[in-house]
Amino acid sequence: MASPAIEVSDLRKSYGPVEAVRGVSFSVQRGEVFGLLGPNGAGKTTTVEILEGYRRRSSGEARVLGSDPAAGERQLKQRVGIVLQAAGFYPRLTVHEAVSHVAKAYPDPRDPSETISMVGLADSADTRSNRLSGGQQRRLDLALALVGDPELVFLDEPTTGFDPAARRVAWDVVRTLRELGKTVLLTTHYLDEAQALADRVAIVKNGEIVAEGPPESLTPASAGYRVSYEAQGRRVEHQTDDPTDLLHRLTGDALARGERLQSLEVARPTLEEVYLELMDEDER
Amino acid sequence: MSPAALAWQQFRLERKLFWRSPSAAFFSFALPLVLLLLVASVYGGDAERLEILIPGIAGLSVMATTFNAMAFNLTFLREQGILKRLKGTPMPTTSYLAGFLGSAVANAFVQVLVVVAIGHLIYDVSWPRDWIALVVFTGAGVVAFGSLGIALSHVIPNFDSAAAYVNAIFLPVMFVSGVFYSSESLPPALEAAAEVLPLKHLVDGLGGAIVTGAGVQDNLGGLAVVALWAGAGAVLAVRGFRWE
Numbered sequence: 001m002a003s004p005a006i007e008v009s010d011l012r013k014s015y016g017p018v019e020a021v022r023g024v025s026f027s028v029q030r031g032e033v034f035g036l037l038g039p040n041g042a043g044k045t046t047t048v049e050i051l052e053g054y055r056r057r058s059s060g061e062a063r064v065l066g067s068d069p070a071a072g073e074r075q076l077k078q079r080v081g082i083v084l085q086a087a088g089f090y091p092r093l094t095v096h097e098a099v100s101h102v103a104k105a106y107p108d109p110r111d112p113s114e115t116i117s118m119v120g121l122a123d124s125a126d127t128r129s130n131r132l133s134g135g136q137q138r139r140l141d142l143a144l145a146l147v148g149d150p151e152l153v154f155l156d157e158p159t160t161g162f163d164p165a166a167r168r169v170a171w172d173v174v175r176t177l178r179e180l181g182k183t184v185l186l187t188t189h190y191l192d193e194a195q196a197l198a199d200r201v202a203i204v205k206n207g208e209i210v211a212e213g214p215p216e217s218l219t220p221a222s223a224g225y226r227v228s229y230e231a232q233g234r235r236v237e238h239q240t241d242d243p244t245d246l247l248h249r250l251t252g253d254a255l256a257r258g259e260r261l262q263s264l265e266v267a268r269p270t271l272e273e274v275y276l277e278l279m280d281e282d283e284r
Numbered sequence: 285m286s287p288a289a290l291a292w293q294q295f296r297l298e299r300k301l302f303w304r305s306p307s308a309a310f311f312s313f314a315l316p317l318v319l320l321l322l323v324a325s326v327y328g329g330d331a332e333r334l335e336i337l338i339p340g341i342a343g344l345s346v347m348a349t350t351f352n353a354m355a356f357n358l359t360f361l362r363e364q365g366i367l368k369r370l371k372g373t374p375m376p377t378t379s380y381l382a383g384f385l386g387s388a389v390a391n392a393f394v395q396v397l398v399v400v401a402i403g404h405l406i407y408d409v410s411w412p413r414d415w416i417a418l419v420v421f422t423g424a425g426v427v428a429f430g431s432l433g434i435a436l437s438h439v440i441p442n443f444d445s446a447a448a449y450v451n452a453i454f455l456p457v458m459f460v461s462g463v464f465y466s467s468e469s470l471p472p473a474l475e476a477a478a479e480v481l482p483l484k485h486l487v488d489g490l491g492g493a494i495v496t497g498a499g500v501q502d503n504l505g506g507l508a509v510v511a512l513w514a515g516a517g518a519v520l521a522v523r524g525f526r527w528e
Contacts, residue, residue: 084368
């Protein structure tokens, strides 16, 4: 089996006395879409920027496509595409000029026009970047990251500030990348985005990963299943890791009393509930 | 593409960007020429003063096209995140800088030639008597002012304040360095200041090349001052470099 596209173990990054990343470990398989989900300031961007080669780690190990990203090798950069959170363009270059120029730095780039069409900017190919709308500029970000036909794409909050249409385009692009067999590491603070796009999600909080797995399986120990029903006009809720046993007892008791459990529901917590619970733990 | 070919591509892009940016083209290209025409009209046909003015404006052009342009451009590129984006691509840093600096060097040499041509064709100043000295001093000035401009960009906090930082240096240096009149007519303190700054020595070297025919060997002291600034500028330019 091919080695993972990204391998991170016990990654740490301190800024003076502040430890922004506190022992993060995860790996991303080739062809996988991996999401780092967490609020602003959780350490997602610091982690990604270490992997992109922008920052040096304080300690721990990081391998990207088999190389140490801190070495800044050109061979690695040729295989990686980066969408930064905020990066500008030459204001007086057109979309096509900007994409073509960047393409020249890669050994085997995509066709610039095709890349521009892929991100939905074909109609603006001859527009100068300072005349693009915010959403169009984010599409140009994507085009610039993809024109080198990278194996691995970093997307740091790729849809923050997107209008819904641009967001849909970005999501489609990520899905296209997956179909093409590319590896994607994306950070987001949008739950629905992680749920919609990522094969696996790591929830990051205060510089640490607090939960990790496929979005549908992410269940912190405290939440488990939720069983609820109505009794005497109010909603009764139980949480359990073993719903079979709980249901058996609840329904057995109700039947023994000759009652029915009204509006009985058994639910897995949604990722949103898991996420909010994880984020709230400090306050509890 | 090879690093050299990428440098050439970057150079071509920089040329395109330069001519598409009216304010950059004006401040680094047109302003020295406007000053030349204005001051020359004040001097009338006074050949002696024109022979100070033409090399003076040539030296000023070298400073404007490199020092001012580097400080403005790099502050802008850093603030916009263009440098950061660039660092994430396989474009080698050396190729990028070669193209970026090469464009400024081209501006400086073209501008010196334009000033020399105007001087000869309009004001009857001779063609340069020592072309080698002209190239050597222009080249040394480009390296010194280019690297000092890069170094200055490191301390400029944002693009809005770039004009203040640049002009706080550019304007006083211009006035003490014998661009419009001989620096010997300055008060002694200002003349002493001019002696340690690079622009006066660049202007003197260009004056030798254009007017008196004094070659490189006649202005070695001045060349050494420019070279010292170039060395200091290069160290500061590299040491403080920030991508974002």
